[in-house]
Amino acid sequence: MNGDSVQVHVLRDDHPGRRLFSLLGNRWVCPVILALEGGPRRHSELRMMIGGVSQKMLTQTLRLLEEDGLVARTIIAGPRRRVDYELTPLGVSFGELHAVIYRWAVRHEPELARARAAYAAGARKEAK
Amino acid sequence: MNGDSVQVHVLRDDHPGRRLFSLLGNRWVCPVILALEGGPRRHSELRMMIGGVSQKMLTQTLRLLEEDGLVARTIIAGPRRRVDYELTPLGVSFGELHAVIYRWAVRHEPELARARAAYAAGARKEAK
DNA sequence: CAGTATCCGGCCGGATACTG
DNA sequence: CAGTATCCGGCCGGATACTG
Numbered sequence: 643m644n645g646d647s648v649q650v651h652v653l654r655d656d657h658p659g660r661r662l663f664s665l666l667g668n669r670w671v672c673p674v675i676l677a678l679e680g681g682p683r684r685h686s687e688l689r690m691m692i693g694g695v696s697q698k699m700l701t702q703t704l705r706l707l708e709e710d711g712l713v714a715r716t717i718i719a720g721p722r723r724r725v726d727y728e729l730t731p732l733g734v735s736f737g738e739l740h741a742v743i744y745r746w747a748v749r750h751e752p753e754l755a756r757a758r759a760a761y762a763a764g765a766r767k768e769a770k
Numbered sequence: 771m772n773g774d775s776v777q778v779h780v781l782r783d784d785h786p787g788r789r790l791f792s793l794l795g796n797r798w799v800c801p802v803i804l805a806l807e808g809g810p811r812r813h814s815e816l817r818m819m820i821g822g823v824s825q826k827m828l829t830q831t832l833r834l835l836e837e838d839g840l841v842a843r844t845i846i847a848g849p850r851r852r853v854d855y856e857l858t859p860l861g862v863s864f865g866e867l868h869a870v871i872y873r874w875a876v877r878h879e880p881e882l883a884r885a886r887a888a889y890a891a892g893a894r895k896e897a898k
Numbered sequence: 899c900a901g902t903a904t905c906c907g908g909c910c911g912g913a914t915a916c917t918g
Numbered sequence: 919c920a921g922t923a924t925c926c927g928g929c930c931g932g933a934t935a936c937t938g
Contacts, residue, residue: 667795
């Protein structure tokens, strides 16, 4: 609630939210989280669910999420080895946060589109 | 609420939230928004408030926010020309969203730290 | 299948010099 | 002051080849 106390911390490079923000900005983090909301998935299943992701980027993203404890990786040994990925409770909570942001985006989409159109149309003329 | 409908859209490259997420991940967007929550500021004031930002990055970030209608740029002509930046109503709303994310980060910080420590300590050994 | 290992072009962001 | 214009190194992410 106190804007000042938030400001002091958030302006620093290592504040608690920094890593979270960069996680949110990551191209594949949100798609992966969403794909996992339906339950545990294997690497190959995820690749098919998420269009356009390369094998390297998918592995990299999964490691990142694993490191932050949002995703758990389980190896099931046997004649046909398999590897499952699933959301941890923390990952589920993160998914809810994601939904909040997404809803904000959807709600304000018209305003955002209008602003961009105005800017592109040359609102910058008078600024120049 | 319906996870499926969100999923369908968010997996695409051009969904409404995409741009917002990349905005949140931007290194300087949040610091600038926070610095502007105290009222209109000039370029040079912002540079001093936000440690470590270069002149180029500050200008670039302000243009980005201006383009999305989160920040308004006003030129006050006169013998001593000056340029003010301030949050639009949309920008203020965005700041509130930011606070929600920040609070999530603070609340879950202990869990995140624990997960990272466990990962670094070699939770990956058994995975290898 | 679920990765690791390389190569490699493109973009991002910092430093520096210059302008109305 | 509030920028624009360049240069330039480093990292990010895709493509490709190889492995247990």
